[in-house]
Amino acid sequence: MIFVPYSSDAPIYHFPKCTISLIVINIITFIVLLSDSVSIDFVLSLTVNHGTIAPWQWVTSNFVHGGLGHLIGNMIILWVFGLVIEGKVGWKKFLAIYMGIGISQSALEQILFFFGEEGYSFGASSIIFGLIGIGMIWAPQNDVRWFYWIFFKFGTIPITLRTTAIIYGVLEILSVAVEFSVGALGTAFFHLMGAAIGVPIGIIMVKRNLVDCEGWDIFSLRYGRPKSINIIPQYEAEEEEEVDPEEQEAEFDQQRQDAEQFIRESLSERDSQAAISIYNDTKFETGSFELPDDLFMDLIYALKEDQNWKELKPLIFLGLETLPEKSIPLTLLLAEIYITADQRPTKGLETLEGLIFDFLSDGDKRTYQQLKLKAENLQSSGALELDIDD
Secondary structure: OEEEEEEEOOOOOOOOHHHHHHHHHHHHHHHHHOOOOOOHHHHHHHOEEOOOOOOOHHHHHHHOOOOHHHHHHHHHHHHHHHHHHHHHHHHHHHHHHHHHHHHHHHHHHHHHOOOOOOOEEOOOHHHHHHHHHHHHHHOOOOEEEEEEEEOOEEEEEEEEHHHHHHHHHHHHHHHHHHHHHOOOOOHHHHHHHHHHHHHHHHHHHHHOOOOOOOOOOHHHHHHOOOOOOOOOOOEEOOEEOOOOHHHHHHHHHHHHHHHHHHHHHHHHOOOHHHHHHHHHHHHHHHOOOOOOHHHHHHHHHHHHHOOOHHHHHHHHHHHHHHOHHHHHHHHHHHHHHHHHHOOOHHHHHHHHOOOOHHHOOHHHHHHHHHHHHHHHHHHHOOOOOOOOOO
């Protein structure tokens, strides 16, 4: 049984050059340390040695890995969560976060085990768990895409970042319990130390507006409003300022007109994330926001092109309610998402059943048949299918 994370649908505003560079550095370091000219004593001098205080080891130990599996596992998770974290804050802040977690955990470990038995630790795992903790704070509802192989069944499934973090956390807590039962604390305990450092970093950066999660961080979701929107009640003397409803609606109308123009410009520049962010913010601030039919569909197709399924689904459901004349292309698109992106062929086939085949155009009939065939092939392959409420 194999489960491997490989990507995330979290929006990326910064190219992950630091994440890529760190992966390359870790790989090169691993190869160099395998050389016959490098002694085991030298390698151990780079790790966190218990019973001493060696500040340089707080840095070097994070780039030492004990085997190919150890390296590959860490680099895969670094890639996925590097996309999420660096994608929001850029390479400078991400590097500071990455090294800050690694140095802090290593220093704390040497202090805690200064009078303990001799031993050593190494690897980027503690940093990885710190990044997982930050991701859970910043983007709990974004999906992590997983490749799975269970006996002869394989495919991909989306699991929310929050659920992913909880799974990792529970496994490590159980491992710590096992370690403690035999009178030793080791790898799992160090992993949780990294998470315990990462989570406060994520919280502080959100609270101090050092990262823009566009209202999708764990605190904004808890209170049901985007955090990025600053709502400050205005008071005059001790009485709340009265707002003229007509003036306010006029302001909202102007805001909607400006937003519509910004969305058109964003789509012309192929920036669907900016367009959907403007749409969501304007809808929240003004209470309602209806785009012209053509612009609404342009936004849908732009999100489809960028495979932004999380933002796309609500728009499709809205379109099915408000644009009956577009029900056929929207239904086909929804079925495509279920089958292709979500790997839920049964749900996709159920969606296609809502269409009357004989009433479709020739092009829509071809799309219908292609989607149906793909769904049936997925079902016959025995791919694992999650039953997720939409």
